[in-house]
Amino acid sequence: MAGVGNLVGNFMMIPPRQKSFQISGICNSNCTQAAIPPEGVKTFAYILHTHIAGQKIHVRQYRDEQLVDVLAHDDNYDFNYQQLRWLKKEKTIMPGDSLIVDCFYSSTDRASLTLGGIATTEEMCVVYIYYYPRSEFATCRSLVSPWDQFSILGMNKSLANFDFEGTDEPNHWTKLLQNAEWTPSLTSALQRVQLKGENYHICQKGDMTEFPGLPAIISKYPSYVGPVKDRVQDCLSSNASTVSTTVSALEMTTTSADNSANSQVKGFTTGIIVLFLIQMCM
Numbered sequence: 001m002a003g004v005g006n007l008v009g010n011f012m013m014i015p016p017r018q019k020s021f022q023i024s025g026i027c028n029s030n031c032t033q034a035a036i037p038p039e040g041v042k043t044f045a046y047i048l049h050t051h052i053a054g055q056k057i058h059v060r061q062y063r064d065e066q067l068v069d070v071l072a073h074d075d076n077y078d079f080n081y082q083q084l085r086w087l088k089k090e091k092t093i094m095p096g097d098s099l100i101v102d103c104f105y106s107s108t109d110r111a112s113l114t115l116g117g118i119a120t121t122e123e124m125c126v127v128y129i130y131y132y133p134r135s136e137f138a139t140c141r142s143l144v145s146p147w148d149q150f151s152i153l154g155m156n157k158s159l160a161n162f163d164f165e166g167t168d169e170p171n172h173w174t175k176l177l178q179n180a181e182w183t184p185s186l187t188s189a190l191q192r193v194q195l196k197g198e199n200y201h202i203c204q205k206g207d208m209t210e211f212p213g214l215p216a217i218i219s220k221y222p223s224y225v226g227p228v229k230d231r232v233q234d235c236l237s238s239n240a241s242t243v244s245t246t247v248s249a250l251e252m253t254t255t256s257a258d259n260s261a262n263s264q265v266k267g268f269t270t271g272i273i274v275l276f277l278i279q280m281c282m
Contacts, residue, residue, distance in 0.1 A: 004059070005101040005126035007143040007202060012116025013177065014053065014123060015187040018107045022194060023125045027099035027140035028219060031203035034211040035137035040094040045086045045130040046072050051120045052079045056104040059127050063097050065224040071099070072127060079120070084130075093131065099140065100225055101127050113177050136211070139204040142219075148197035152189040153180055195221050 005025035006012055014021050048057045059072040069091055093099070103125035107114055116123050126141070153176065180186065201217035204210055 002129045002131065002137045002140060003126050004099050004129055004140050006103070006116070006124070007141040007200075008116055008118065008124050008126070009143065010115045010117060011143055011146045011149065012123060012125070013149060013190060014105050014107050014114040015182040015190060016107050016110045016112055016114070017182070018105065018187065020055065021105045021107065021187075021191060023103050023105065023123070024142075024194065024221060025101040025103075025125055026142040026199055026201065026219065026221065027101075028142070028201050028203070028217050029096045029098045030214060030217050031140045031201065031211070032093065032097050032099070032137070033095045034214050035135065035140070035203060035205075036093060036095045036097075037133070037135055038095060040092045041131040041133065041135060041137065042090045042092055043071065043087065043129050043131040044090050045084050047082065047084055047128040048072060048074055048077060049082065049124055049126050049128065050077065050079065050103050050105070051123050053105040053107055053110070053114060053123055054079060054103060054125075055106045056102075057125075057127065058102045059129075060100045060102075060225070061091070061093065061097055062100065062222070062225070063094065065222070068097065071129070093129075098222065100222070101125060113180070113182065115177070136205040138206040139202060139208070142199040142201045144194055145198040145200060148193045149190065152186065152193060153177070 004027045006023055007025070012023060014023065046059070050057060054077050056075045057072065057077050058070065058074075061068045061071050071091060072085070105114070105123060114121070114123055118124075131137075198218050198220055201219070202210070203214055203217070
């Protein structure tokens with residue numbers, strides 16, 4: 001199993017009163033190149049994980065800057081209904097692939113900044129991918145540069161002298177963050193940093209050690225990654241003609257002998273077709 005996504009910690013920031021705020025995690029191609037065997041690994045199941053502000057999670061797989069697959073997606077994520085989800089068909093992750101995890105949060109009911117952490121009122125953005133054969137690929141996560149985030153608040157390194165675990169006087173900088181006035185312009189600036197700022201990466205084995213010889217990875221959210229789309233809605237839209245054609249055929253075969261019965265049959269059949277398409281598109 002491998003944990004992919006955003007590095008857990010207080011440098012993950014979600015402003016208050018937001019309908020949909022995006023936090024992403026990047027599993028860089030350098031990590032999969034070092035961690036995954038030459039023949040690749042087969043993924044067969046996954047667990048999506050945010051806390052109670054999480055609304056949507058998508059996991060996309062890229063190879064040579066081209067979308068290979070959508071490994072996981074949930075546009076109606078609910079913290080109270082977390083479970084192991086089995087793929088209908090196994091998918092292959094190859095060395096050099098990149099995995100992009102996009103999480104979306106609603107903080108409309110919150111008056112203050114939400115930070116990352118292990119408490120349910122804090123947040124996380126991670127996907128646990130189950131795969132075989134067994135390998136040392138265990139952790140591949142990223143974190144947007146704290147300096148890029150703090151710069152929009154007028155904080156600099158001399159004001160925020162702390163380590164990446166937040167163990168060095170955390171109250172100092174968290175108070176500065178919580179006291180900030182999260183105006184629309186400031187919130188937009190933070191969202192831009194999330195999507196345009198530098199990301200620091202970790203690539204670790206199961207014993208939490210780094211892969212030897214792997215250089216420090218600093219990158220930005222890949223420019224070739226497009227906006228997250230509602231894959232199910234897109235699939236249904238592309239098959240809308242199927243429903244329309246079937247309904248038209250039903251209308252041609254029905255008679256006026258029993259309009260009520262014919263209407264019920266047509267409605268029932270249309271419903272079955274739509275349910276079939278939804279299942280196909282999932």
